[in-house]
Amino acid sequence: MLIGLFDGLFNGISIGAVLLIAALGLAIVFGLMGVINLAHGELMMLGAYTTFVVQNAFRQFGEPFFEIYIFFALIAAFFVTAGVGLILERGVIRYLYGRPLETLLATWGVSLILQQFVRSVNWVLVIGLAVFCVLFFGGLWILNHRQNRAFHKWAIAALLPLSLGIAIAVGRFLADTYQLAVTRPWFGAQNVDVSAPTWLRGGLPLGNFQLPYARLFIIALTIVCVAGLYYFLQRSPWGLRIRAVTQNRSMSSCLGIPTQKVDALTFALGSGLAGVAGCAISYLGSVGPNTGQNYIVDTFMVVVVGGVGKLVGTIVAALAIGTVNYLVGSGTLAILFTPIQPLADFFTFFATTSMAKVMVFALIIAFLQVRPGGIFPQKGRTVDA
Amino acid sequence: MDAVSRIGARGKRQAFWIEAAIVGAIALFLIIVMPVVLSNFRLNLLGRFLSLAIVALGIDLIWGYTGLLSLGHGIFFALGGYAISMHIKLEDADGGLPDFMSLYGGTELPWFWEPFYSFPFATFAVVTIPALLAGVLGYLVFRNRIKGVYFSILTQAATIVFFNFFNGQQKLFNGTNGLTNFQTLLGASVNTQSTQFVFYSLTIILLVGAYALCRWLTSGRFGRLLMAIRDDESRVRFSGYNPTEFKVLVFAVSGALAGIAGAMYTLQSGSVSPRLMDVAFSIEMVIWVAIGGRGTLVGAILGALLVNYARSFLSEQFAEIWLFFQGALFLIVVTVLPDGIVGWLKSQGIQSLRGRKQAFTYPSLEEDPEIQQERQELETKSSE
Numbered sequence: 001m002l003i004g005l006f007d008g009l010f011n012g013i014s015i016g017a018v019l020l021i022a023a024l025g026l027a028i029v030f031g032l033m034g035v036i037n038l039a040h041g042e043l044m045m046l047g048a049y050t051t052f053v054v055q056n057a058f059r060q061f062g063e064p065f066f067e068i069y070i071f072f073a074l075i076a077a078f079f080v081t082a083g084v085g086l087i088l089e090r091g092v093i094r095y096l097y098g099r100p101l102e103t104l105l106a107t108w109g110v111s112l113i114l115q116q117f118v119r120s121v122n123w124v125l126v127i128g129l130a131v132f133c134v135l136f137f138g139g140l141w142i143l144n145h146r147q148n149r150a151f152h153k154w155a156i157a158a159l160l161p162l163s164l165g166i167a168i169a170v171g172r173f174l175a176d177t178y179q180l181a182v183t184r185p186w187f188g189a190q191n192v193d194v195s196a197p198t199w200l201r202g203g204l205p206l207g208n209f210q211l212p213y214a215r216l217f218i219i220a221l222t223i224v225c226v227a228g229l230y231y232f233l234q235r236s237p238w239g240l241r242i243r244a245v246t247q248n249r250s251m252s253s254c255l256g257i258p259t260q261k262v263d264a265l266t267f268a269l270g271s272g273l274a275g276v277a278g279c280a281i282s283y284l285g286s287v288g289p290n291t292g293q294n295y296i297v298d299t300f301m302v303v304v305v306g307g308v309g310k311l312v313g314t315i316v317a318a319l320a321i322g323t324v325n326y327l328v329g330s331g332t333l334a335i336l337f338t339p340i341q342p343l344a345d346f347f348t349f350f351a352t353t354s355m356a357k358v359m360v361f362a363l364i365i366a367f368l369q370v371r372p373g374g375i376f377p378q379k380g381r382t383v384d385a
Numbered sequence: 386m387d388a389v390s391r392i393g394a395r396g397k398r399q400a401f402w403i404e405a406a407i408v409g410a411i412a413l414f415l416i417i418v419m420p421v422v423l424s425n426f427r428l429n430l431l432g433r434f435l436s437l438a439i440v441a442l443g444i445d446l447i448w449g450y451t452g453l454l455s456l457g458h459g460i461f462f463a464l465g466g467y468a469i470s471m472h473i474k475l476e477d478a479d480g481g482l483p484d485f486m487s488l489y490g491g492t493e494l495p496w497f498w499e500p501f502y503s504f505p506f507a508t509f510a511v512v513t514i515p516a517l518l519a520g521v522l523g524y525l526v527f528r529n530r531i532k533g534v535y536f537s538i539l540t541q542a543a544t545i546v547f548f549n550f551f552n553g554q555q556k557l558f559n560g561t562n563g564l565t566n567f568q569t570l571l572g573a574s575v576n577t578q579s580t581q582f583v584f585y586s587l588t589i590i591l592l593v594g595a596y597a598l599c600r601w602l603t604s605g606r607f608g609r610l611l612m613a614i615r616d617d618e619s620r621v622r623f624s625g626y627n628p629t630e631f632k633v634l635v636f637a638v639s640g641a642l643a644g645i646a647g648a649m650y651t652l653q654s655g656s657v658s659p660r661l662m663d664v665a666f667s668i669e670m671v672i673w674v675a676i677g678g679r680g681t682l683v684g685a686i687l688g689a690l691l692v693n694y695a696r697s698f699l700s701e702q703f704a705e706i707w708l709f710f711q712g713a714l715f716l717i718v719v720t721v722l723p724d725g726i727v728g729w730l731k732s733q734g735i736q737s738l739r740g741r742k743q744a745f746t747y748p749s750l751e752e753d754p755e756i757q758q759e760r761q762e763l764e765t766k767s768s769e
Contacts, residue, residue, distance in 0.1 A: 092716060095720055096719060104454065104534060301542055354552065357549050365525055
């Protein structure tokens with residue numbers, strides 16, 4: 001009984017840790033800008049693919065280095081996804097502030113593009129994209145630095161198809177000359193497998209069962225991330241600014257805080273955390289273009305239950321949802337209620353991973369009846385609560 | 386009644402008849418001319434897209450007019466489809482068990498399948514089950530003043546939950562494969578040309594009916610109230626209305642429309658499966674409305690047809706590009722074309738072609754009526 005309880009607790013916490021590390025980035029972005037990033041799952045997926053790439057790179061270096069690739073993968077995943085997030089914020093989201101529903105749709109569009117990008121990315125696509133960016137944005141830069149603005153609009157209108165045409169032509173040319181060497185997709189639509197270094201395989205034996213090292217690693221990583229984020233938000237000058245803007249955007253702006261920079265920084269940070277989460281989940285199963293989709297809705301629920309503006313809410317919500325999910329899904333509750341037949345039947349009905357989500361959703365809706373603002377709602381005197 | 390308002394009323398009546406005539410003419414055109422022009426396959430496709438247009442109307446009603454972005458209309462759509470196909474499966478089974486149930490070792494009919502023996506109940510369920518579900522879900526959510534993004538992601542979560550539920554219940558709903566292989570409905574074979582034509586015509590009639598309903602709902606006092614909720618809910622509350630009731634009602638109506646659409650779609654596509662509850666499909670429905678122009682009913686219908694034709698064309702030609710294209714569509718429609726095609730044509734299509742540029746400020750300033758008035762005064766002054 002005690003072992004069973006401990007087992008349930010450990011598994012619940014480890015599921016909760018995955019949820020938490022995935023939801024951290026989402027929660028700070030949502031707290032700051034009121035924006036839900038539907039592409040968050042795809043950023044996780046990018047982080048997982050970055051891990052895959054780093055792993056392959058380190059495999060060439062041989063044994064001693066392969067053991068520690070994971071730390072480089074974490075850093076690489078953080079910076080790759082942070083960069084993508086920064087582009088996303090500067091390129092799309094900043095034009096949509098004050099329109100959260102539109103942002104939702106825009107980020108969904110981005111997530112579709114990222115999914116298909118991972119499926120079909122190859123050298124032709126990358127080089128074509130680079131050529132297009134250099135031509136188009138270089139052209140824009142030159143246009144913007146010219147004094148004569150007479151034909152500005154028309155010049156942009158001509159620039160777009162011109163650079164697009166050149167990029168496509170370059171891509172075609174490359175594809176024709178080098179054939180399969182450049183047209184073969186890097187990853188393809190199939191899932192890829194990230195293999196953990198040897199010290200992450202196996203598990204810590206404890207009585208009758210063992211704690212998998214991968215799970216322990218994820219829990220440790222989550223703790224490090226939470227602590228780091230907490231330190232950053234509470235102790236650094238930029239953390240102070242982020243907290244200020246979260247509480248009152250217009251007042252912070254009046255006091256000279258560069259809110260645009262804060263937005264961009266926070267979004268990049270949130271996306272980077274998604275990348276770290278992606279690195280973590282790559283050890284839980286194979287990685288595919290749809291990997292992110294499996295996580296997003298659960299992480300949104302964490303944000304909804306946790307409430308905005310406080311990290312504690314997110315932590316508690318993630319652990320609670322993880323534990324309930326495991327207890328219901330593994331059938332522990334059904335066993336617990338064996339003496340009471342109807343209850344046991346009821347819980348057996350929900351005792352699969354997918355049916356547990358049904359139960360958890362019902363519980364969340366019930367919870368929101370009591371506390372619509374989440375566990376730790378933001379207190380304020382505005383009407384718009 | 387003074388003269389001015391009498392003329393206004395007469396003008397309104399005239400406009401009403403003109404609109405009714407146009408809608409009727411288009412419906413007749415679709416029913417009479419299209420079957421002659423199009424091949425059977427294309428006609429079936431058009432019928433399906435027209436039934437999707439019914440959902441688009443429902444989404445326009447809650448998103449375009451009331452400002453609630455639902456990402457869960459796939460649920461109601463699929464429920465409508467399931468309701469009608471459960472009846473067909475029972476009729477096919479001819480008193481026995483539906484074919485898939487015995488496959489999974491079921492021995493008796495689950496209790497909730499029983500009422501679907503009756504066709505009137507099934508058609509009733511097509512409308513009421515989605516409406517009831519939407520009503521209950523809406524009540525639980527809106528009661529607590531949960532709105533905006535929260536509402537959207539809750540509906541999205543509901544979609545996943547229902548997907549999991551229907552996907553996991555092999556014995557009850559045949560799991561992933563869903564209900565397919567329909568044979569007879571009311572004694573008529575479902576797959577013959579003539580029956581399919583009846584479904585097609587019925588879809589058009591229902592679409593016209595849905596259009597009329599939405600038009601009626603949005604044109605009067607009720608419609609103005611919906612728009613008021615969209616634009617400033619707190620203010621509606623301060624004026625003594627309870628927005629919750631209206632939101633629940635309109636969400637239920639919208640769910641019912643989705644249910645009807647799902648039933649018609651299922652009849653014409655010949656199967657219903659949990660895939661209709663896919664998260665992606667539900668969000669795609671929103672983009673139809675956004676492309677066409679939210680807040681305009683015609684826009685919703687046009688958008689649904691346009692995007693679906695583009696999809697069937699693009700995925701026939703180059704399957705890979707479709708997702709890129711769809712993603713770009715989302716980005717374009719929110720950044721460049723927030724009012725959709727119809728809205729753009731209505732408001733500034735002609736102006737922007739002339740090349741007049743508007744100064745950009747904060748959205749809250751843009752919506753401020755005082756500032757708009759000042760701006761108008763400035764414009765009239767400068768043009769004098």
